Amino acid sequence: MSADPHVHVARSPWWFKLLGRLLEPWVRIKRDPAEPTTLLKSGAAVCYAIERDGASDALILERACREAGLPSPMQLLELPGRRRRSVFSLSRRHGWLFGRTDARGPKEPIGQLIRALEDDPQRDIQVVPVSIYVGRAPNRESGWFSVLFAENWLVVGRFRRMLALLLNGRDTVVHFSAPVSLRSVLADSNGLSPERLTRKIARVLRTHFRRIRAAVIGPDLSHRRTVVDAVLNTEPVRDAIAATASKENITLAKAQRRARDFALEIAADYSHPVVRSTSFLLSNFWNKLYDGIAMHHFDKARAAAPGHEVVYVPCHRSHTDYLLLSYQLHYSGVVPPHIAAGVNLNLPGVGPILRRGGAFFLRRSFKGNAMYSVVFNEYLAQLVDRGVPLEYFIEGGRSRTGRLLAPRAGMLAMTLRAFLRAPRRPVLFQPVYIGYEKLMEGKSYAGELSGKPKEKESLLGLIRGLKVLRQRYGHVTLNFGEPILLTPMLDAVAPDWRVTTAEHDAKPEWMSHLVDDLAERIQVNINRAADVNPINLLALALLATPKHAMAENDLLAQIELTKSLFQELPYSDRVTITPMNPQGIVAYGEQMGWIRRVRHPLGDVLVTEGEQAVLLSYFRNNVLHLNAAAAWVAACFLNNRRMSRSSVLRLGKLIYPFIQGELFLPWDQDGFANEVQETIEFFVRRGILESSSEGRVLERGPGQDDGAYQLRVIARSMLQAFERYYIAIAALVKNGPHTMSSGELETACTLTAQRLGLLNELSAPEFFDKALFRGFIQKLREVKVVWTDEAGKLDFSDALEDMVRDARVILAREVRHSILKITPGGENERDLDARPPDDPGETSAESLHDRHVANEETRHKHPL
Template sequence: MADPRRFKPFRATLRRFMEAWTQVRIQEPAAEALGIDPERPTIYVLPRSSLSDGLLLESLTAGADLPDAATTHLLGDRQLPAQLALPTTRRRLLRRRRGAASPFQAAIEACRQSGQDIQLVPVSIFWGRAPGKRFGVWQLLAADSWRLTGRLRRLLAVLVNGRDLEVHFGAPLSIAELDDGRAPALTDRKAARLLRVHFRRMRTRVLGPDLSHRRTLIEGVARSEPVRRAIHQDAESARHAARLSRRARRYGREIAASMSYPVLRFLDGLLRRLWNHLYDGVDARGLERVKALAGEHTLVYVPCHRSHIDYLLLSYVLYDQGLMPPHIAAGRNLDMPVIGPLLRRGGAFFMRRSFRGQVLYSAVFKEYLHRLLNRGHPLEYFIEGGRSRSGRMLPPRPGMLSMTVDSFLSSQQEDGQSLLFVPVYIGYERILEEASYQRELAGGRKRKESPLALLRVLRRLREPHGRVALNIGEPLALDEFLDGEQPDWRQVAATGERPAWQRAAVTRLGETLTRRINAAATLNPVNLVALALLATPHRAIETPLLERQLALLASLSRADALPPGEPADWIDRVRQLGMLNACRDALGDLVTAEPAQATLLGWYRNNVLHLFALSGLTAFAFRHQTRHTLDDLEALLAPSWPVLAREFAIESPPRLRESLAEVLERLTALELLEVDGAGWRRTRSLAGEEQLRMLGRLMQPSMERGYLLLSVLLSEASGHFTHDGLTSRTRQLAERLARLTGRDSPEFFDRQLFAGLVANLERETWLSTDDTGHLHHDERLHRAARQVQTLFDPALRHRLQRIRHQAEA
């Protein structure tokens, strides 16, 4: 392949065959984005000598706005081919090339002789990595992998996978910039080294690190120093130590993934069929950001966890877009017959829900995780721990994050590994588990996963499930994060001991990642209709008013966060999915939701409620007070806002006053408020006042839960309640309030929400915990409670006090 003149009698015929037979599925980047200078000679560089790659490259460049790869360049008295291959020294079947001059050396000498620069463009070609709609034994055998391919296997790849190709062009490399005047052989080695690094990074990005034998990896984990130290700690005798060593290997087999390229290809075809059957489409955003980082950094994907589909969906999208799927941390409950082995070969490694009291298991798992990260394998885990039954982002759990930080700190002693977290938001128009979530929120027990349960879910595949959004958030470099948390962390890491500050840093790391996940959220028709419809007292609304409210929510959102279409289209979409009812009436059309539909819509509303937190809170402040100045509004909302920002996992603005002023201006522009001297008042328009009231109701449940908790807490002396005691008492009162007010919303009295509220009050220093676990507060909390209570109407305050007194009696 190195010289296009080879096989000259057959080349034209072979090229016509390649043009007719092959089809490129992914070509990146586009020709105009490469930055190739048309005035300079271009030489394409392939990672290995291959006739099929060369012919394909000629075919691609002939039909695109790219320099021709079939030509030759005349520089001085030297004639150079337009494509070259990196030299190889590996043994051939019949011969081994010894001392062969590098093809770049001739280009360097020609560049010097002619005074004309040459640009080298690296090209990576992958045959049959993603089989599209076809997959089978032959496609699996002919797949590209880290193993070198012989001529027979490459011929098989061309014949079997020629319709599913990936071609990746690299940035042009200037020989003139590389040439520093030294001997051509030195510049040659420099160019070859840079190109090999590029090809290795591209191969790592597409195929991931080389997948070593699972048995070797497990054996290495069992013999590692941390595991041997755990065995020595527990062993009572040499015989006991040998038994613990065998147990460590058994733990390794229980945990370790067995990822294989053939299974990945099989799953790609299987999941493609599933998505086409189950969903109307998958909208992926931000993957270009990941492609720019993959291959140079170890990536840890941290998606929100709403459905079992999450990890399948993310792996499929990454694989389909030319990226290596990650190893996925999965609960041991998924290691069930049939499903478990398939997931394990697709990259899942399994973990127990708790490591408490299991020193050896903990050591094995941590060492396995460390080796994955240290080798550069992309990783995926859910920092929420489990799926969100309420639809909102759950507080992050520190377990996997802490182990990742441990691994990162220890790796700094070895090779200074670079690690990036990639937040991922996944939003569904309809999820498969909606029935089980409703049952569990209503108090039902969580059913154990089993193949039979999977079969029950498969029966729902014929129902419409809409579209899915997968959005990549802003990546977070762990070293930069630690620089902000503890500037001397590198010196501490060199000691090999866990620093005292790490626990607090991991907590803040989890909070930062949850905020970045939520910041990447986008809206779909179900989210929007749920926000508007559930803000009505009886889950019924006139169609024109619903359309106006949807338009209002769209005006308060980012333009890139909105679904296509108009409010009428969104309503019709949700109706088609069976989540609301359209009623014909002589006085005008109505949109209603039955109790079961409303409960389900609440889950989708909670996915995106955080996007309207500040605007909803501002509108809520005008609910029972007609007029506010900016000073009054800031003083009124300042105590509540930090706690709400934590509850909704959103970035609190650096200056609340400025953000409130922006919200007031937007609400005024939308004719929901009017400027009144130095302040603002509710609009005199009945339609605008109704829309403002509905916007304020978005925050009403959260505000009522907070007020109820404060009223219970402050009814007793400081130090009376523990975390669990306060959470349980408040939850009971919230459930009673929901029943008395006719709310069919189990999410309103969800225990996790009250537990999180207590934790957030403590993080904001409104509460403190003593050594016995009792909560303490001071006069500041009393003043804040008195201020916040003015947001509520007297009837609600009286009802809350009456419910509390009845419970105490």
């Protein structure tokens, strides 16, 4: 392929050909990229650089080049004073069984190549770095023994390499990197002597091969004790040891032992053989548990990762989250991350395996233990400094409701501080959405939300929980969201951050705001990568009916409408939607046991009952954010036949901050208004709403109309959220200002919601989730509608009472009266639903808005 006259085709030695034929049945090569010929530059000779010396690597390279149509590494290059093969290695190996390396290997051939270019200014040679991995990830059919001889960081002897080829040769990866033009390197050398230039090229090649190997099989981590020693030798830890010894009046040696114990309790003990062995086991485990695991947008994530410190930040819905993500990354050729795990998972027999798989453990709280906090911070800083990929869950725990939880940003803050101290690699946060069709922990979640105490993790509990493995859990989807780069966020909030002090305890004023913004953006990007599976669509439809039952025709129509809505008005380009049609979705729901068919002569009815309905609410909540704009528009027509478009938009902007805070929506208020406009147009196109008066007035059909029925189903997916908002506002206004603290208001709201749920047989435990009321109250503070007085009690503006009146648009009178009747009131109690003196009386919410629309129509006809 080369036009260089200094390249000569030569035959391989007879022994080389013989070894190649003997090796051929045992080796199956996967090239990366599949067509490496596209990397080469025409007209320049090719010389290959491989990482390790050895006949097997040369044979594999020769065969890969031959199969790809590349120039052979066996061809001869004409160099000053001699000819040599078109391949060289970075290390030479001596010895038969165990091998001994000589790192001086590349200097001689690189020097010869440089001298050849100096003798002939018209000549160029392109060096192609080629990485060869034998048995990077043996599959589940390979056998346990294969795992022991899989690729790692050790330079092994010829005997061990031969065993690796025999056992794992069918899983051989040959990675071709972009060629390096030696002529260009020579031109940019700025007069370096040939000797120094040779050393520089060798050093660059070593760095390149280490980077590729780290990406493929994981970083070359030192022994756990070495990392622990590095942590203990940092200045912050030494200071903490001295402070503890002085404060507690103990010896320095005793304080040092305590710090070492903390570090050993925390630190991972990453082991490549254990990771591969666990991967081998998990492949069987997943096949027995799930019907399939899908990943979307992974190629985008992999393309963005090189050169960055990658921090995976998935949603947390099950104990299998971190196992699934690590397994899929390893299976896809990416090093699994080190995972922050709660110390409650450090169980006998289980903890050591997790630790060797990359888990490092942290306590739930650092309060009252300054030394532990310092040791943990320094350990995390060591991982960031070494470029170890990380994974942690910023929700702080598994979601029991199916929604994303309010973030706990402690790990984000520690990561940011570690980067600021040593900004060697830019940090990239990679959000990951994990979607299930059935959860192993589903029943325990429902119990906890209903008031049962959380069971503490234990070995006995783990053994008892193995019975869940008898079930099938459908499909799992991992969607990689849009990555978030830390550096641009730092540049935006603090342009001079690079000169910020590198002290370990530095806390710039802007850091807290940046961490909160980062946490919010991560949650938003997780939601922007949601997967809509068949169970999500069934849950959205069936749980919006009073008896959790629908006629089959209605259910099929509702699923088709929701799916069309998500497809025509995409939430983001990373949202994925099941390809199943409505009939297939219903059949799949029956097969999974989520719904039951009731036969009837007038048409079958599909129903979900009892515990299944409660568990199904989890999967509705997974995708509730995708339905937010549509649910708001539909809710406006629950109790109103007609409504002005401007009213839908105005009230939508008022309520949006609270929906956004609960569901981590991506828009600002104007962006949400645009979403609402597009949703209205979608409903108009589908004939569900009618537009009149030049688009200013919207009207739905009568209550018995199919379109009105579909609107009610869509609206009810968010109706409980609006009812929760009303409970909180009503409790506050009913009791009056300066009477309740935030904690007292949370308790009052939770008790009111629980009682309302009992009276109405609600099947959604998250309706009385205290955390959701806490988030709503916090959002009221942020928009400055509510604030705390000097005595710690809540005060509020008149806008809060306006919000109570606006609730008439959405909530039916009987719902408002039920909430007001149940909500406890103090000595300032008042009738919130009382009409002002000039109000002639509300016959119905519908008639109220008919009058509003009529007035608006008159105003447009007669502007004066």
